[in-house]
Amino acid sequence: MNVWHVVGTAALAAPPLVWSSLHAHSPEVRRWRQGTGQRTQVAGLGVRVFGTGETVVVLLAGLASSERFWGKSYDVLGQIARVVAIDPIGFGASIHHPALRKTVDAGVHVDAVLDVLRTLDLLSRPVVFVGHSMGASLAIRAGARHAPTRAVVAFDAPLYRSAVEANDRIRHMGWFEALLSQGPLAERVCHWMCDNRTVARGVAVAISPRLPVAIARDSVEHTWPGYIAGFDSLVRDPGWSDALVDLAVRNGPVRLVDGGRDPVQVPGGADEIAQRFSNVSSTRLPGGHRLPLSDPAGCESIVRAVLSEYAESDS
Template sequence: MTAGLLTRITDALRLTTARPVLHRSVDVGEGPVVVLLHGLASSWHTFSDLVPLLEPRHRVIALDLLGFGLSVAPPSTGFTIDEHVDAVATSLRRLRLGGPVILVGHSLGALVAARLAATTPRLVRHLVMISPPIYPAAGDLTSSIDQAAMRAYTRAFDFLRSNKQFTIRNATVLARLLPMQGILEVTEANWHAFALSLENSIQRQSTIVDVASVTVPVDVVYGSLDPLLLPAGIKVIGSMRQVTVHRVDGGDHVLRKRIAAAVAAVVDDDGARDS
């Protein structure tokens, strides 16, 4: 083996090793693999009502997104959508799952899942997006109501990112009022992951383009009372031929029992197509 070839192999191994591998918080059950990606400042607890519904017929894996839970937060990362996707893709390859998976993402996790399905289709057989905060570019919004809502979201997100202590303090209070523990965690430890993911993966998103590029079936599940969704965004992707939208009356942004049941039905339908 020449010195030059050895150097190239060593460099390739170093780059592969340097890619972060995400922590696996849940790995239960047997059968077709379902991979769960939580939302911003959250954890696998998001899926507390969903995992028991899937486990009897599937292998269910929940990953902590980059910078959240027990996953690493490399100091050099900007927490862009592509960095989140790269970490998920690397982790799936390391798991050697033997084929494409049913990829389920909630909120930010839905945006990450859509980009992964668009850019690395061999890893995904079915994309399920729960409560996806899809925000079209301001210039693409024709309704004055949608324009006003988008301006309000932008101001709110900018304020949260610019007022660290306020955000941490109020997130802590809100977390105590939510139905499951661990579904909202904004702390000193994950602040950079939170603020940069909000800016670089949610506010600066291309999810509509990503979903349009996905070739596998896409199901979108959302609650009728979700305050973080822009109806125009759901309408745009809902018009795409590979996308089926499921509206859950009375549901909000939290993945409660009603939405969990709707998601489980979608995943089970995927399995029924294979039988």
């Protein structure tokens, strides 16, 4: 056999082999399985509901993600609570929410989440709001608006004091993430994905070997208006601070849980917030910016501990 034929064949085979190796050895891939419950539409949002219990746990996905992010490890929460996993406006199965026909700010995002609870006849129930990244910011704001809220658990929350600080921290994620987070190029890429959704899903899987395939595919399930509305109103906007004040007035417990290697967080920011508010505590776990995916057991145990501490009156 010609030596160059061998070299050429090896070169073509190398990328799939590298992808397969990275995928097989990824802790996030090994630890994730599809969670229980049927995906459906409730009040215009993509929702998965399961479990029993008087207390409700609302799981909110982050930017460019879906409720599938909360995989099988979180099914155990359904043994002690009614769990409602939600795709925020503009993402996943909520990609075409009617609110996107107009301006979507943080208040509209909160309204949509509360509308889901109202439609499911759960609005008057005690709730523990749990969110990741953008969803963590949404969880804090929803918890401040929902009077029966028992507690908020915020994983990898982007708690920035200004849009300038937000832009700076996003750059710490790497050049590719910074390039596609905002601006004309990001908009063009997003429009291309909308026009070529099937191809875009394949590309997302190809460039994300360390993610479960379903999670990678869901990362392109959004439009530019939905993406930028979530980014501007729940990541770049510092309105979370007012929400924390409202929760402090009610003495509503807030758990801030960050990855020790998360480049998105402001160094010492969560500790500073915990020092300002007696109802806020900060915790760090080993890991980066996808804690609920990379350490589902540790994150689930924190939510379960909060439920145990603040839902004891259910019995």
